[in-house]
Amino acid sequence: MNKKTTAREKNEFLWGWIFILPTMIGLVVLNIYPMLQTIYQSFFKTGDFGKGNIFVGLANYRKVFGDAEVWQSLWNTIKYAIVEVPLSVAIALILAVFLNQKIKGRSAFRTIFFLPMVVAPAAVAMVWKWLYNSQFGLLNHVLPMKRNWVSDPKIAIYSIAVIGIWSVIGYNMVLFLAGLQEVPRDYYEAAAIDGAGGVTQFFHITIPLISPTMFFVVVTRVIAAMQVFDLIFMVIDANNPALKKTQSLVYLFYDYSFNQGNKGYGATVVVVLLVVIALLTVLQMIGQKKWVHYS
Amino acid sequence: MHKKSSMILIYVLLILVSATMLVPFAWMVLTAFKTVSESTQVDPFVIFPGKWRLDNFETVIEAMNFVRLYINTILLIALRVFCAVLTATLSGYAFARLQFKGKNLMFSLVLLQMMIPGQIFIIPQYVMVSKLHWTNSIWGLLFPGLVTAFGTFLLRQAFMGLPRDLEEAARLDGCNIPQTFLFVMSPLTKSSMVALGIFTAVFAYKELMWPMIVCPDSKQTTLASALAKMQGQYASNYPELMAAALIACIPMIVLYLLFQKQFIEGIATSGGKL
Numbered sequence: 395m396n397k398k399t400t401a402r403e404k405n406e407f408l409w410g411w412i413f414i415l416p417t418m419i420g421l422v423v424l425n426i427y428p429m430l431q432t433i434y435q436s437f438f439k440t441g442d443f444g445k446g447n448i449f450v451g452l453a454n455y456r457k458v459f460g461d462a463e464v465w466q467s468l469w470n471t472i473k474y475a476i477v478e479v480p481l482s483v484a485i486a487l488i489l490a491v492f493l494n495q496k497i498k499g500r501s502a503f504r505t506i507f508f509l510p511m512v513v514a515p516a517a518v519a520m521v522w523k524w525l526y527n528s529q530f531g532l533l534n535h536v537l538p539m540k541r542n543w544v545s546d547p548k549i550a551i552y553s554i555a556v557i558g559i560w561s562v563i564g565y566n567m568v569l570f571l572a573g574l575q576e577v578p579r580d581y582y583e584a585a586a587i588d589g590a591g592g593v594t595q596f597f598h599i600t601i602p603l604i605s606p607t608m609f610f611v612v613v614t615r616v617i618a619a620m621q622v623f624d625l626i627f628m629v630i631d632a633n634n635p636a637l638k639k640t641q642s643l644v645y646l647f648y649d650y651s652f653n654q655g656n657k658g659y660g661a662t663v664v665v666v667l668l669v670v671i672a673l674l675t676v677l678q679m680i681g682q683k684k685w686v687h688y689s
Numbered sequence: 690m691h692k693k694s695s696m697i698l699i700y701v702l703l704i705l706v707s708a709t710m711l712v713p714f715a716w717m718v719l720t721a722f723k724t725v726s727e728s729t730q731v732d733p734f735v736i737f738p739g740k741w742r743l744d745n746f747e748t749v750i751e752a753m754n755f756v757r758l759y760i761n762t763i764l765l766i767a768l769r770v771f772c773a774v775l776t777a778t779l780s781g782y783a784f785a786r787l788q789f790k791g792k793n794l795m796f797s798l799v800l801l802q803m804m805i806p807g808q809i810f811i812i813p814q815y816v817m818v819s820k821l822h823w824t825n826s827i828w829g830l831l832f833p834g835l836v837t838a839f840g841t842f843l844l845r846q847a848f849m850g851l852p853r854d855l856e857e858a859a860r861l862d863g864c865n866i867p868q869t870f871l872f873v874m875s876p877l878t879k880s881s882m883v884a885l886g887i888f889t890a891v892f893a894y895k896e897l898m899w900p901m902i903v904c905p906d907s908k909q910t911t912l913a914s915a916l917a918k919m920q921g922q923y924a925s926n927y928p929e930l931m932a933a934a935l936i937a938c939i940p941m942i943v944l945y946l947l948f949q950k951q952f953i954e955g956i957a958t959s960g961g962k963l
Binding site for chain 1: 787791807808835913949957
């Protein structure tokens with residue numbers, strides 16, 4: 395008996411490793427090694443003409459902390475996230491609550507709201523840039539006020555955040571709809587008998603019961619928003635006066651690493667981003683005790 | 690009465706949001722058929738093109754070599770989906786159902802990859818691709834998508850949800866591990882495989898930074914990164930830019946409208962990775 399178990403264990407060991415081997419080799423070569431390499435690289439300076447690596451110790455990090463451009467980019471990224479995440483979550487939640495009722499055309503609405511998720515951000519950004527065009531754009535023609543939506547350094551980052559919200563509402567909404575399906579109908583019926591209106595029900599039943607989903611959506615949206623790149627890269631040209639006030643950390647990383655050829659400094663910027671995202675995630679994990687109700 | 694008026698309000702809001710979602714697409718279509726002078730006329734503002742011309746489409750298809758871009762993008766999607774589904778199903782099964790030494794350590798590497806922002810991998814991945822002389826080739830585009838930590842996690846969850854008895858029964862019938870996996874277990878995770886496939890396809894189609902870095906040659910690159918390049922060249926010819934954007938979007942939109950349920954489920958299970 396004992397011997398048989400051992401043979402089976404051996405067999406499972408063998409096949410287990412055969413099955414995971416392609417994935418593990420890939421992960422080590424494509425992710426684990428590159429991660430360590432990037433951290434390693436952040437202690438080097440790429441020589442002139444991209445030649446040779448010169449060990450500079452913590453110099454890149456000291457430079458990052460004294461670099462006004464990096465701080466500004468971090469601030470731009472945070473501004474983007476502060477607008478994009480709460481608004482896209484709030485709008486998506488309200489839409490999900492609407493669509494969680496007996497509504498005619500429910501699936502048509504869902505299809506429309508989700509549509510931007512299957513369109514390349516490059517194309518989305520091109521269309522919005524055209525809508526925002528200060529001379530010929532639809533927005534300045536339709537809206538009562540005329541603005542330089544994407545070239546005024548004061549508002550450009552918010553204009554980009556609007557594109558981000560527009561793009562992601564449907565996705566957040568689908569996640570909320572899935573969460574709402576779990577909320578038992580009789581809770582609402584009981585509340586209605588007690589005379590609670592729609593708004594009271596929303597704040598006292600829906601929000602607490604859906605808070606685990608909300609937490610998940612907020613955490614993942616913050617991580618994604620902190621990595622914003624495509625929209626900014628596409629909307630803001632290199633000679634746009636708003637560039638300095640809109641470029642994100644990932645934009646800066648891309649610019650240093652692949653335009654200016656300073657991979658060492660690019661690596662440092664991305665390690666800083668990693669730390670910032672980790673910090674924000676940990677803070678939210680701690681903060682969740684205050685508002686997330688797990689049944 | 691109160692109920693009825695609030696329902697009307699809900700419909701009005703839903704229709705307003707729908708309009709907000711659709712107007713940019715409508716404007717893209719309308720602009721794509723206009724001439725440059727129509728698109729830049731302000732007084733009076735032109736909404737519909739005077740004539741529905743295909744000139745802009747013809748120009749950009751020729752200039753951008755769209756046929757080639759389509760082939761590149763479809764090939765990339767096919768290869769990425771194949772690699773992701775194959776490797777993730779195998780490893781997902783092993784992590785869910787087999788007991789072996791080193792499993793937990795290996796799985797923690799999978800989780801680590803999922804938690805780390807993807808940009809941290811890009812510089813070394815690019816250095817590897819250029820050492821292999823795979824820049825401006827399909828292999829360079831494919832490279833970071835050979836395996837998938839997220840897919841492994843997704844398929845592991847799917848296998849964990851299947852009843853134990855099935856495997857026991859298969860084993861008693863004399864199936865060995867690969868047979869059990871292939872004929873009994875993996876067919877039952879088909880919906881997760883489809884979800885992963887769709888997610889992988891949409892991700893590969895939307896991705897911008899990697900193809901820009903690894904395939905700067907606009908003939909070898911994907912639709913998304915070619916759009917970025919084109920914007921730099923035709924900066925102010927919006928009718929042509931919109932025509933190009935429309936050509937790049939249409940196939941995915943049509944597929945989405947045909948397979949909405951699978952698309953929404955596939956992307957929604959991605960858990961914020963997109």
